[in-house]
Amino acid sequence: MTHTIDTLLDSAILKLSQVAESLQLKPRFESEILLSFVLQVSRVYLHTHNKQNVNLTQTEHFLALVDERTKGKPIEYITQSASFYEHTFYVNDSVLIPRPESEILIQKASEIITRHNIESIAEVGIGSGILSITLSLLHPQCRFFATDISQKALEVTQKNIHSLAPDSNITLKHCSLLPSSWQDIELIISNPPYICDDYPISQPLTYEPNIALFGGKDGLDILKALIVEAKNRKAFLLCEIGYDQKNALTHFLEQHNAKAIHFYKDLSGLDRGFWCRF
Numbered sequence: 393m394t395h396t397i398d399t400l401l402d403s404a405i406l407k408l409s410q411v412a413e414s415l416q417l418k419p420r421f422e423s424e425i426l427l428s429f430v431l432q433v434s435r436v437y438l439h440t441h442n443k444q445n446v447n448l449t450q451t452e453h454f455l456a457l458v459d460e461r462t463k464g465k466p467i468e469y470i471t472q473s474a475s476f477y478e479h480t481f482y483v484n485d486s487v488l489i490p491r492p493e494s495e496i497l498i499q500k501a502s503e504i505i506t507r508h509n510i511e512s513i514a515e516v517g518i519g520s521g522i523l524s525i526t527l528s529l530l531h532p533q534c535r536f537f538a539t540d541i542s543q544k545a546l547e548v549t550q551k552n553i554h555s556l557a558p559d560s561n562i563t564l565k566h567c568s569l570l571p572s573s574w575q576d577i578e579l580i581i582s583n584p585p586y587i588c589d590d591y592p593i594s595q596p597l598t599y600e601p602n603i604a605l606f607g608g609k610d611g612l613d614i615l616k617a618l619i620v621e622a623k624n625r626k627a628f629l630l631c632e633i634g635y636d637q638k639n640a641l642t643h644f645l646e647q648h649n650a651k652a653i654h655f656y657k658d659l660s661g662l663d664r665g666f667w668c669r670f
């Protein structure tokens with residue numbers, strides 16, 4: 393049986409409606425995203441060509457993707473793309489899906505870079521590259537040094553640098569935290585794994601890499617290591633944190649004589665990050 397764009401969208405909307413509440417998805421929007429991905433056309437094209445026939449291979453591909461989505465696979469992993477700060481990043485299941493709240497970290501980093509004339513920035517846990525790549529486009533005069541403990545994540549970063557910021561000055565290294573050979577770092581940024589190891593994560597999060605999510609017994613392992621790292625380097629530090637980590641981090645930062653400690657909230661009013669200097 394031949395399907396048209398309209399009939400395929402109708403059947404996908406019906407299937408996705410059944411999981412819309414549990415997966416918090418918008419059935420029409422996601423059906424259109426998936427069909428435009430399979431047909432490699434824009435969403436507008438689907439509306440202007442709604443009676444067009446879709447061939448069998450494309451139909452089967454589309455229905456298989458709808459099926460994956462009903463099982464909870466994040467749409468970004470299905471389409472291998474995610475929007476962040478007006479750019480479209482390649483993503484796969486080796487990296488965390490960019491979160492909108494990380495755009496606040498970009499704004500805070502930009503303010504620190506501009507106010508203190510910072511030229512040398514290190515990122516721990518670069519993942520898909522959203523933070524360093526976006527900042528390098530906003531501040532092309534800066535040098536960036538970034539690590540990730542996952543080699544597969546670094547392959548994704550490399551791909552995004554190539555497509556989005558080929559002229560940027562970003563040095564990558566596969567290692568934990570920062571290598572001692574990188575000297576004169578003025579600002580360290582990170583959106584580290586900060587979920588407690590035994591926290592019962594929601595089903596969509598199970599698709600994301602554990603190494604990007606979990607930060608030890610209390611979720612603070614990497615955050616504490618970053619504070620020590622920034623202290624040893626007398627650098628500025630800007631990190632994203634979990635909504636319930638402000639008190640523990642304030643205590644640890646004060647113990648390490650951090651200066652000018654500021655916490656910031658996300659758009660839901662939850663504590664989401666801090667910056668300080670040493």
Ligand SMILES: C[S@@+](CC[C@H](N)C(=O)[O-])C[C@H]1O[C@@H](n2cnc3c(N)ncnc32)[C@H](O)[C@@H]1O
Nearest residue numbers: 488517518519540541542568569583584585604
């Ligand atoms: C929450 S993700 C953030 C990715 C990306 N920066 C973003 O904001 O979307 C954390 C990243 O840190 C990496 N990571 C975990 N432990 C690390 C460590 N000890 N040293 C360096 N990177 C680490 C993970 O592989 C993952 O890519």
